[in-house]
Amino acid sequence: MIKCSHSSLEWRGRPVKILVTGFAPFGGETINPAYEAVKLLPDTIAGAAIIKAELPTVFRKGAQALRTLIDTHKPDAVLCIGQAGGRPVISVERVAINLQDARIADNEGNSPKDETIIPTGRTAYFSNLPTRAIVQF
Numbered sequence: 001m002i003k004c005s006h007s008s009l010e011w012r013g014r015p016v017k018i019l020v021t022g023f024a025p026f027g028g029e030t031i032n033p034a035y036e037a038v039k040l041l042p043d044t045i046a047g048a049a050i051i052k053a054e055l056p057t058v059f060r061k062g063a064q065a066l067r068t069l070i071d072t073h074k075p076d077a078v079l080c081i082g083q084a085g086g087r088p089v090i091s092v093e094r095v096a097i098n099l100q101d102a103r104i105a106d107n108e109g110n111s112p113k114d115e116t117i118i119p120t121g122r123t124a125y126f127s128n129l130p131t132r133a134i135v136q137f
Contacts (some may be wrong), residue, residue, distance in 0.1 A: 005086070014046070014083060014122075015047055015048065015049060016048040016049070016076045016077070017048070017049045017051060017073060017074070017075040017076050017077075017125045018045075018048050018049070018050055018051065018075055018076065019051045019053065019069055019070065019073055019075035019077070019078045019079070020038050020041060020050055020052055020053075020078075020080075020081065021035075021038065021052075021053045021054070021055050021069070021078070021079070021081065021082065022034040022036070022037065022038035022039075022055070022080075022081045022082070023035060023055050023056075023057045023082060024054055024056055024057045024061065024107065025057070026057035026104075026106060027104050028067075032057070032083055033083055034082050034083040035081070036052050036083040036127070037081060038053075038054075038081055039052060046117060051069070051075060053065075053069050053072050053123050055066050055080075055088055056107065057105045057106055057107045058107050058108045058110065059100055059102070059106050059112055061108075061109045063103065063117075064072055064075030065080075066080070074137045075134070078110065081122065090119055090135075091135075092129075092131045092134050092135050093127065093131075094126060094127050094131045095124050095125070095126055096124065096125040096126075096127075097121045097124050098115055098117050098121045098122060098123055098124060098125070099114065099115070099116060099117065100112040100114075100116075101113055101115070102114045
């Protein structure tokens with residue numbers, strides 16, 4: 001159980017670590033607003049250590065970099081921030097689809113179409129977070 005006081009967040013008797021990622025610029029842009037927002041986060045929030053990282057905007061390499069960060073830091077929670085150009089509000093994804101289907105090429109020119117990400121995986125993965133409540137908050 002996560003314990004929360006006014007000064008700190010703890011999990012199993014130790015301070016909570018939260019990994020927050022954003023992607024590198026892509027599509028000819030010089031910045032990615034998602035990672036720029038991540039960089040603005042404080043190093044601690046309510047006593048929880050905030051680990052900030054930029055992921056490469058390259059199919060497969062981004063996931064590999066994320067796995068390495070998780071293995072290295074062993075965070076209690078992971079929050080991946082992404083850019084959804086044209087959306088006027090922040091969106092919380094409730095479903096992750098096990099499919100790569102690029103609208104534009106990544107930073108190494110890869111442009112997968114209808115490719116399964118994890119061949120032995122499920123078709124989709126649903127969040128176990130209260131996404132509707134998060135958006136309303």
